[in-house]
Amino acid sequence: MKLSMTSTSESFGQFVSNLHQENLCVKIDFPAHLVKQKKFWPNSNLSAKFVANYIGIFFPVENAQPEQQHRRTEITDAARYITNELLENALKFSCETAQQPIQMALYHYPDRLITTVTNTTHADNISAFRSLIHDLTTQDPNELYIDRLERNLDYDHALDSGLGFITILINYNTKLGWKIEQASPTSDVFCVTTMAQLLYD
Numbered sequence: 001m002k003l004s005m006t007s008t009s010e011s012f013g014q015f016v017s018n019l020h021q022e023n024l025c026v027k028i029d030f031p032a033h034l035v036k037q038k039k040f041w042p043n044s045n046l047s048a049k050f051v052a053n054y055i056g057i058f059f060p061v062e063n064a065q066p067e068q069q070h071r072r073t074e075i076t077d078a079a080r081y082i083t084n085e086l087l088e089n090a091l092k093f094s095c096e097t098a099q100q101p102i103q104m105a106l107y108h109y110p111d112r113l114i115t116t117v118t119n120t121t122h123a124d125n126i127s128a129f130r131s132l133i134h135d136l137t138t139q140d141p142n143e144l145y146i147d148r149l150e151r152n153l154d155y156d157h158a159l160d161s162g163l164g165f166i167t168i169l170i171n172y173n174t175k176l177g178w179k180i181e182q183a184s185p186t187s188d189v190f191c192v193t194t195m196a197q198l199l200y201d
Contacts, residue, residue, distance in 0.1 A: 008182045012133045015177025015195050019107050019114065026054060026106040030091075032099045044087035051106060051115075052080035058108055075113070075200060078172045079106075082196045083115055085164035089194065090119035093129075097122075098189045113198045123188040126180065132162045133178055141169040173199040 011017070028047065059072035083104070090102045098120035107114040121129070135144060148161045168174050175197040182190050 008185070009179060010181075011177065011179045013137045013177035014175035014197060015179055015193075016114065016197070017179075019116075023107040023109055023114075024105060025058075025108045026051060026104070028104045030102040030104070032096075032101055044091060045084050047087060047104070048080045048084035051083045051104075052076040055079050055106070055108070055113060075198070078174075078198055079113060079115070082168055082172065082174065082198060083117075085168060086115060086117040086194050086196060089164065090117045090192075093119065093121045093125055093192075095120040095122045095189050100191075111200055113200070115196045115198070116193055118191065118193040120189050121192050123190060126190055129180075129192070132165075136162060136165055136169070136176065141166050145170060168196060173201075175199070 030047075053076070056072055056076045059068070059075060061068045061072060083106075087102070087104065094100075094102055100120045103116075103118040105116050107116075145163070145166045148163050148166065151161070165176060169176065177195040177197075179193040179195075180190055181192075
């Protein structure tokens with residue numbers, strides 16, 4: 001997903017730019033023609049399940065030791081939830097006319113798992129998304145969670161409200177970050193990368 005030399009870029013939250021290719025362990029592109037098919041959206045959970053199972057190879061369990069098993073289960077369950085949430089948001093807000101795939105990548109480090117999901121989105125979504133990022137990076141996650149629940153949100157509006165992001169921050173030892181790029185000052189298509197750093201300790 002390449003942008004022109006005149007593109008503009010902004011980063012928010014705990015976004016890391018210098019990821020090392022030697023730490024890349026999974027990279028998946030979801031083609032644009034599948035992204036447009038809403039019937040494909042529920043399959044994000046299948047992709048998340050695959051990621052969780054794959055990540056488990058980095059945490060072998062010797063002689064059925066319960067501590068090692070517990071640690072692996074904690075990490076893989078967290079990876080599955082986080083990946084599914086990031087993919088669901090990307091699928092919902094992806095810009096169909098841009099004809100760009102959704103890209104997911106995972107980087108395994110000794111102390112953390114970094115997941116990035118990149119998608120295009122229309123300019124109409126950016127203002128609300130910036131406001132959401134501001135709330136996520138400046139307010140207490142527990143207070144945000146209660147605020148969203150009090151609005152009696154249905155599933156679709158829960159995605160809009162960032163309830164999944166809030167849940168990630170509350171339930172997992174995770175840092176979130178975002179990068180928003182615009183191909184040119186006149187473009188109505190933006191490229192959004194969401195990053196989740198799952199800390200192992």
